[in-house]
Amino acid sequence: MICRMMTNVFADFQRVLLRTIEDLSANGELPSGLDLHRIAVEPPRDPSHGDLATNAAMVLAGAVRQNPMALAERIAAALAGREFASGDYRGTGFTVAPAKPGFINVTLAPEAWHAQLRAILRAGTAFGDSSLGGGERVNVEFVSANPTGPMHVGHGRGAVVGDALAGLLAKAGFRVEREYYINDAGAQVDVLARSAYLRYREALGEAIGPIPEGLYPGEYLTEVGRALAERDGTKWLHRPEIEWLAPVRDFAVEQMLRLIREDLSLLGVHHDLFVSERALSERGAIDDCIQVLAGRGLVYTGVLDPPKGKLPDDWEPRPQTLFRATSFGDEVDRPLEKSDGSWTYFAADIAYHRDKVRRGFDNMIDVWGADHGGYVKRLQAAIQALTNGAASLDVKICQLVNLFDKGVPVRMSKRAGTFITLREVVEEVGKDVFRFIMLTRRNDQALDFDFAKVTEQSKDNPVFYVQYAHARAASVMRHAAEQFPKDDLSDAGLIEAPLERLADPSELALIRQLAGWPRLVEAAAETHEPHRIAFYLYEVAAQFHVLWNKGKDEATLRFILASDAELTRARLALVRGVALVIASGLAVFGVEPAQEM
Template sequence: MNIFKDLWTDLKNIGYELCQDDDIWDQANLEIPKDPLNGDISTNLAMIIAAKDGSNPREVSLKFKERLAEIPYIAHIEVAGPGFINFTIKAEKWHECIRSILNDDKDFWEVDVGRGEKVNVEYVSANPTGPMHIGHARGAVYGDALANVLSLCGYNVTKEYYINDAGTQIDTLLDSVFLRYKEALSGEVVVIPEGLYPGDYLKDVGQKIAAEFGQALIDMNTREMRQKIKNIVVNEMLALIKADLRDLGVHHDVFFSEQSLHDSNKINDAVKILEEKGLIYKGVLPPPKGKIDENWEEKEQLLFKSSEYGDDQDRPVQKNDGTWSYLAADFAYAKDKIDRGFDTLVYILGADHSGYVKRIQAVINALGEGKIRSDVRISQLVNFVKDGEPIKMSKRSGNFMTVSDVTNEVSKDIIRFIMLTRRNDMTLDFDFSKVKEQSKDNPVFYVQYAHVRTKSIIAKAIETIPEAYKKFAASEFDLSLLSTEEEIQLIKLLASWPKVLALSAKSCEPQRIAYYLIDVASRFHSIWNLGKENNDYRFNIEDDVDLTAARLALAESIRKVIAGGFSVIGVKPLDKM
């Protein structure tokens, strides 16, 4: 049972006589008021109607109030503010939610807001030049959790990684590996010039190439040498990245090669389409804003009219040497996704790519002719500290902290949860000392401990009040006994899971799940602490079998909701701590 689905169905069945406009019903929604004095659930339906036909929203609300009084599980209806309709739901309806949780009711656990819409979620897409740095890990966790949320909400999701295996960063990588190859041959330490990749991880690649080719690459011309070793090098780097992703519990369905777009002539095809649309032209860009670049010169080049789609300026399609720009590859990649039938394209980009948002949206709008939705999200930086001090960079990587540096310190479950305790577009502080603490200030411990505590409650009942456990196990409990204000508020929170899940999907904010779990844990721990001083709040009451059985049902519902939320964000619940 999904109380929001039930109320919306009844609201529409009764209210449709007052408003037959399907667009209105698509725009209106049900929300949980921030102030509990405004009822349990609220709708803006009357204000949506009034905004469209010019009527008075409060008068519309009052008309609905008269009719909606027929719904049997509504205890009270109030018209508030400019025209909100606020509902107070009877306790027995909330109690039904507990049975839905325990019975694995599909309506409760899954919310079909996606209706099969095909969504491509591209995330991480780190350059294959070395192991993943921890900034990529935030985007990896965010993208992976988002894809899980969307899948559970009825979207047909593909998790994709774009391999940037073409361009200057690969040239730099090959130069770096060639030096490590020469080092492996000679046994003498080489000095890595500034601008190349200095990490020790490339030594293994150099040794592997030396073992396969011996001295043969030394006398080859640069072009031939690069062709010989490129696939080996890129595959080795991808192996490092995939290992890091596995350590984070991240799995992609598709790894898409940028080089394949160049090799298949798809870039030329995509550029031609945009030329036919009149969106490609030869022109001159204005000089860069801000600091004067002495090397800049006014030059005619091929440009994309991205400014017509909200970008700050038009963008170059070709580099100065006549090769395709990174944006040109984006044309072909976007067209490939569109050709694969996706309705929505989600991009999760790092903090250093904020300037790409508008141009990517422009590309999708141009090629998709406004029919393909795009959503570009930025994952901001992660600041790592320990005992109040910033953590130094990794020696192995050369210039950054790797995912393996962090997973060697804490588990992937801690990393995943902490990465979702703040909005993705805000900087996140990751304190190694705090995430290892067993205190309420550590959100991971706080929620995990709630899960462990529910298990402990049930285990203790089996041992000390077996009659209550038998009633609970046989579903012979009376939920009306869960009548304290604290219990009712916790049950209402548990019942809001479908709403939280739907909002997480629609807003592309999987962090809502983490916030929700923290809230559930907080309310549960509060009731538990009340029981230390007042026996009326204890879960296991030896002289009250019926109340204990009902509270065991509540405890198991809490456990299942926490475990369900953990599953969505990729965290394993603990049974003991």
Template sequence: MDVFAQFTTRIADALRSLHPELSDELLARITVEPPRDPGHGDLSTNAAMVVGKPLKRAPRDIAAEIADAFADDADVVSVEVAGPGFINFRLAAGVWHKIVAEVAEQGTDFGRSGLGTGQKVNIEYVSANPTGPMHVGHTRGAVFGDALASLMEYCGYEVTREYYINDAGGQIDVLAQSTLLRYREALGESIEIPAGLYPGDYLVPVGKALADEFGRDLLERPEAEVLPIVKQRVLAAMLELIKADLSALGIHHDEFFSESTLHGQGGDIDTTLDWLRDEGLVYQGRLEPPKGKLPEDWEDREQTLFRATDFGDDVDRALVKSDGSYTYFAADIAYHRNKYLRGYKHMINVLGADHSGYVKRLQAAVKAVSEGSAELDVRICQLVRLMKNGEPFKMSKRSGDLVTLADVVDEVGRDATRFMLLFRRNDAAMDFDFALVKEQTRDNPVFYVQYAHARACSVFRIAQRDLPDQDFGPEALRTADLSRLSSEAELDLIRVLAAWPRTVAAAAAAHEPHRVAFYLHDLASAFHGFWAKGKEDVALRFVNSEDYILTVARLALVEAVRQVIVNGLQILGVSAPEELS
């Protein structure tokens, strides 16, 4: 039960009864949320101020009407009008008891919603050039995209996790040339890797595999014949390396889309540009030079341009280079049209900080190819600085001059990597402190949350130890007398639990998985706080050997906390250990 959504509906229904002329569109602007000051109550709504102007009445007068409508509601203890017309509700304890009962009944489904039912979403993330292992710069986007996909699935969306393989650019030629050097090395030649090629030793196994497969045969063939063979082998090897790196973080994609399939005669780029021409969205013209220092690839010439400004971009965009080949943006348009034709009207691209300038042009492309029926949200993941004890941290580098994703996971583990990268907004730069994520203190967010889960599990072990003949199984918890949970400390903890459905739905709607991490930290804090009170006040301890009924009720509350922590950690791709060493 989302108590906030429930009361939003009830308040809107009350207003419909009082003022039938109010439109559903207007009533949809009503919000119900926790008041900033908990002393003001449990819920606060802006309903009276939303409808005051259309009704041409003072919001406080309308607020008084709404308050009167809830005067005899069994779920409401009191209603107060505050300020210019806010309405604060204080709810009966039974409302909070129902939350605990619902968690027991729904388990892993508590907090799920139909928010995205019937909606297909394509989330493209990572999409690093397939020229080597994943490095630390890719890690944040990988974790963010994967958690966002899980979050949206939790809220009912039909999600496709997609990886766009950049296998059509000049970097692939460089990769093939670098691999040929490793092939020669495998045949016993001494090599030097010149500047501009990839020096990482991750290409050594590929060179050896080529030597095992072809012997010296490739040395005797023309390079034009050899390069396609090498490209095919090395791209396959790099993709497997990337998949293995991502797997170390628990990340698996549903689709791997090859950029090279867009190119070639009659490919998606050709058909997309033909379609754009038919729609009058391509023309021949000149671009104004960009302000400031001119880019190295700037060309002052008449060229084929896409009318990007018609769809919200700052400038029109070039589609064809001076050598007749297509620009990267031409491929981008074709790729997003391909997504649209596959049935995706909701698309999310997760990009690195160096792609922030791409947002408007990509959104313009999606508007154009879908004739305004599809939407694209571009989420930018800012840079991560590696730190240790507050100082920049230089890790050992096993692959050329890269700190790899595998290096980070080996150093601190999957759970810490994922949680810490999600414990901050994606669009804010962050420091990743290796010393902090290894600490077992409340200053380490992932430990603090996992410890709350382990502590909840320990409560049941204590109960079995102190009351070995009593039943604390699932059925006993489902039928617990929750009315015994009457202390303010217990109700405060339940209020935090009650925020989970609202939090997870808002996080999915905003495409912000960090909200889940923040919530889990708040819930862990509330649970640890209750535990601390029990150490000071015997009456608040979870296990009371003199009162079995109260113990079962409190264990039902503990189990509800444990379950919600599990639900949240599963979205983030983090484990919930029963014990911590």
């Protein structure tokens, strides 16, 4: 694997800083063996403090037994005169200043920012790629909707969050696998089979009347019934359920899966692997897995206390096969077997995650709906038990999506036929809008989705605002190409532009903003929070729009100046930098950057 040293101004400065502190230790001015772990280099909250700030002196003050301010002054003195030794800033300098409680503020020479912009143009949309993951494998399981019907908007949120998270981790240097777990073994797919069978009879001319309680009433099943009739003819008519249940179920599940894949594909989501619960079960993976747990003394037969609060009507004490989840941080031990002797969903899920671990995934992420929140601890407990803590599972819980139209809640009812599917929403607003909006909230925060707002072309709409910045950048490049037909305006050509002429504070501020992209990618990847990208892109777009608008008031700040081809080229480099960073972020989201709007 080629190890590219990607540019990250914060990391590059940190290297200089750590080197400086080590030198101080080496010549006895500081004790050796200091814990440098907590030293951070970050942008100061207030830009007037400089470009970078570090808490090094405050973090080390205790161990060094010195007051933070005095230590800051010593470190600052030692930093003075140094310069970047690596990366795209090699040879550029900076000034340092200790500040109040013990910060050390750093201001880079403008050349450093110009070098940064050159690096962005060189990297293209690969700017922000990180080696954080070190090629480690990570498995992201998401959607995993039951194959019993079309997906709804909530599934869509999970799909987008999972896919974007996977994309983010890939950008951060992980080897990512996207996975879908097919719940094709439980009672629900039997209900699906019975519902499909009814539609099958209907397709063969029978009057079936209203769909009985307990079966799926959805219209989408008529098509399944028809297809089954077409394939098998009258073969299953008037036969006992035991004969047709399995084949009809398999057929229906396959159809539903096809439907789901189509919907996902419409969203631009593609999984690398689909794993069938039934296949897992038939292979004996669940029995194996439970046996392993039993071998460690973690499975026993016991009677659970009744749940507090409202009791289920049919509750009665019953001895069950239980997993000792309480030994691993869960509140109660959890049942593995149903009363009919079959495995619970939990048992199967343990086996499934064991399967992932055995396929080499020590890092697992699951994206679930809000209603599964109470299930997280027990699965993590089981994984800990199986792997002795060697494997980890992070679960991202997605809260509800509430649909609105012009501020009015969209009432949904399966009965009244006003249920809105994911497909309908995506067809209405487009995949890019849907995806972006799904990422404008933390996953664990409920999200309001207003059809009118998300398609509005205004500053209030973050999708539009970000896309418009990219389209504007593209528009500038088109105009420039017309005005300067002989100039090389490719990214490679613009690297040679006289960037030192980018001297306006708002231009440098924009480059600073762009320089934060690699750092943001790493932070978002570490916390598994793709939504941070949406907020970052909004800020980049905002700064770009500000610069654009300045050009309205001050003609000298326009990107294209007919009288000054060289300055124009420098500014176009900046415009391209903005476009590349936005495109790079949108790529993580799986959103196509707009060339014009």
